[in-house]
Amino acid sequence: MKNTAIVKVFSDIADLLELKGENAFKIRAYQKAARAIEHYPKEIRIMLDEGENLRNIPGVGEAIAKKTTELVTTGKLGYYENLKAEFPEGITNLLAIPGIGPKTANRLSSELGVSSVDALEQAIKGGRVAKLFRLGDKTADNIRQQIQALRRKDQRIPIGEALPIVDEILGSLRSLPGVRNLTYAGSLRRFRQTLGDIDLMGTADNPKEVIDTFVALPHMGQVLAQGSTKASAIAPGGLQVDLRMVEHDSFGSMLQYFTGSKQHNISLRERGHRQGLKLSEYGITDLATDKLEKFAIEEDFYHRLGLQYIPPELREAQGEVERAEQGTLPKLVELSDIKGNLHSHTDWSDGRNSIEEMVLAAKKLGYQYIAITDHSAAYGLDAERVRRQIAEIRALRERLDGIHVLTGIEVDIFADGRLDLPHEILSQLDIVIGAVHSAMNQSEEKMTRRVLSAIGDPDIDIIAHPTGRLLGECQPPIAIDLEAIFRAAVKNNKVLEINAWPGRLDLNDIHAFRARELGVKLAIDTDAHTVADLDFMRFGVGVARRAWCEPQHILNTLSLEQVLGFLSKK
DNA sequence: GCCGTTTTCGGCCCGACTGTTTTCAGTCG
Numbered sequence: 133m134k135n136t137a138i139v140k141v142f143s144d145i146a147d148l149l150e151l152k153g154e155n156a157f158k159i160r161a162y163q164k165a166a167r168a169i170e171h172y173p174k175e176i177r178i179m180l181d182e183g184e185n186l187r188n189i190p191g192v193g194e195a196i197a198k199k200t201t202e203l204v205t206t207g208k209l210g211y212y213e214n215l216k217a218e219f220p221e222g223i224t225n226l227l228a229i230p231g232i233g234p235k236t237a238n239r240l241s242s243e244l245g246v247s248s249v250d251a252l253e254q255a256i257k258g259g260r261v262a263k264l265f266r267l268g269d270k271t272a273d274n275i276r277q278q279i280q281a282l283r284r285k286d287q288r289i290p291i292g293e294a295l296p297i298v299d300e301i302l303g304s305l306r307s308l309p310g311v312r313n314l315t316y317a318g319s320l321r322r323f324r325q326t327l328g329d330i331d332l333m334g335t336a337d338n339p340k341e342v343i344d345t346f347v348a349l350p351h352m353g354q355v356l357a358q359g360s361t362k363a364s365a366i367a368p369g370g371l372q373v374d375l376r377m378v379e380h381d382s383f384g385s386m387l388q389y390f391t392g393s394k395q396h397n398i399s400l401r402e403r404g405h406r407q408g409l410k411l412s413e414y415g416i417t418d419l420a421t422d423k424l425e426k427f428a429i430e431e432d433f434y435h436r437l438g439l440q441y442i443p444p445e446l447r448e449a450q451g452e453v454e455r456a457e458q459g460t461l462p463k464l465v466e467l468s469d470i471k472g473n474l475h476s477h478t479d480w481s482d483g484r485n486s487i488e489e490m491v492l493a494a495k496k497l498g499y500q501y502i503a504i505t506d507h508s509a510a511y512g513l514d515a516e517r518v519r520r521q522i523a524e525i526r527a528l529r530e531r532l533d534g535i536h537v538l539t540g541i542e543v544d545i546f547a548d549g550r551l552d553l554p555h556e557i558l559s560q561l562d563i564v565i566g567a568v569h570s571a572m573n574q575s576e577e578k579m580t581r582r583v584l585s586a587i588g589d590p591d592i593d594i595i596a597h598p599t600g601r602l603l604g605e606c607q608p609p610i611a612i613d614l615e616a617i618f619r620a621a622v623k624n625n626k627v628l629e630i631n632a633w634p635g636r637l638d639l640n641d642i643h644a645f646r647a648r649e650l651g652v653k654l655a656i657d658t659d660a661h662t663v664a665d666l667d668f669m670r671f672g673v674g675v676a677r678r679a680w681c682e683p684q685h686i687l688n689t690l691s692l693e694q695v696l697g698f699l700s701k702k
Numbered sequence: 703g704c705c706g707t708t709t710t711c712g713g714c715c716c717g718a719c720t721g722t723t724t725t726c727a728g729t730c731g
């Protein structure tokens with residue numbers, strides 16, 4: 133059983149306990165444990181196999197550890213089954229509707245016999261919901277609208293789609309006179325791979341003007357709310373964007389608060405509480421004197437608590453507060469640490485630009501090197517064309533200076549683990565990237581053996597997009613035992629890719645975290661198919677930062693000489 | 703149900719909004 137399945141069970145238990153009216157702290161304990169497991173880099177199944185104590189996971193104590201063990205070893209949890217039996221099936225779906233909490237859901241069920249979203253909609257139409265005590269016409273109508281919004285609303289939006297839109301909005305507003313701070317907060321600032329909505333915030337001499345301009349931006353759709361300091365509107369793609377203008381002298385604590393995550397903020401507040409401090413978006417109150425200290429700068433907020441500044445990507449309540457306390461936070465990799473791009477395509481296969489255009493674009497980014505890694509025979513280059521491309525790149529090297537071009541290939545790993553080009557060809561190339569592009573539906577066992585075989589092949593340097601997933605599309609990740617892949621990569625000194633192409637982001641943050649923990653060398657590759665795609669590097673760096681990666685964990689932070697040295701050692 | 707630089711028991715983040723009220727319950731982020 134995968135961690136995601138365990139998370140579902142404990143989230144469900146929390147919902148059911150809410151409906152039951154259980155102790156709020158007990159409910160929170162289940163929610164907290166679910167979130168901790170969701171972000172935990174190691175599969176529970178493996179922890180149990182290795183005899184590791186589940187209580188190492190923060191938020192998992194004796195009771196939940198025992199329940200988790202039962203769930204993973206038997207595939208079932210008696211406590212959960214009994215709890216489910218106490219309620220009509222589907223009632224927890226009501227809790228997913230904004231505005232409906234446990235109290236309302238319970239009353240809808242017990243007083244109206246409503247236990248599904250469809251039935252609720254009918255009850256609202258029939259006027260039965262508005263008649264309930266302490267509810268009314270307005271509440272009923274709000275619920276109706278929320279149900280419609282829920283149906284209309286797409287899935288969470290990939291960060292690659294959201295960020296360009298947000299950049300454009302911010303660009304339009306920053307040019308207004310008197311704007312001093314304007315940035316994004318929330319899950320976008322933490323660089324989560326998919327986003328539910330966007331939080332923007334800033335300070336300005338005339339906040340009203342910024343708000344008015346914001347809602348009137350040409351590509352902005354329906355305006356959901358508009359006041360003097362706050363507005364919500366729908367951007368292209370159905371993305372809800374909230375803009376909040378705050379006082380300049382509390383911008384730092386506001387930004388901290390609205391960046392989250394919620395669990396990170398709770399950890400901070402619990403810690404503050406032990407120091408006799410009360411934390412809020414307005415600042416820090418010393419409980420002894422009841423005096424509020426405001427923060428214009430976010431860094432100062434953390435320093436006041438005796439903590440290192442915690443980068444937004446780390447704020448997921450995974451031990452970052454403790455590390456900040458000890459002063460041992462990682463020095464995260466930055467976009468400026470990246471010295472080259474090791475995975476790119478040209479019009480020799482399915483790319484759109486010539487080799488020279490790609491190389492010049494990479495040079496313009498300040499890179500020391502770029503590897504040209506077109507697809508192998510199945511998609512592009514057979515042995516003969518590889519030889520010709522090598523010759524062309526050598527000729528190009530003569531003409532260009534200031535950047536080095538590595539010869540390479542993205543070679544297909546066949547269903548049986550063989551590569552689709554022979555050793556005598558692959559051995560002539562500077563860099564060989566192996567990838568799975570076909571027979572994606574193999575069993576976990578077959579797929580794992582297939583990729584392990586490629587990792588063991590001396591010609592292979594890097595495995596590209598190791599799980600094959602495509603964000604927001606119908607392509608689910610392949611079934612593969614990543615733990616085995618990671619261990620083999622370490623053993624064979626092979627590199628795994630963080631594919632920065634925004635539709636992939638593969639390895640993802642959690643996988644990359646685990647890989648790094650085990651000592652796997654990672655490469656952040658754009659998989660560029662056009663010169664513009666080379667800018668995707670920032671998405672991969674975002675994933676690496678969420679995985680707590682430092683420059684030394686990333687192959688392409690090395691200088692040209694170091695990279696060539698690494699590749700020649702294989 | 704979890705957890706500990708006052709604690710193995712007794713706490714557990716904080717503030718705001720909304721709709722329904724006439725002082726507040728419920729919900730959200």
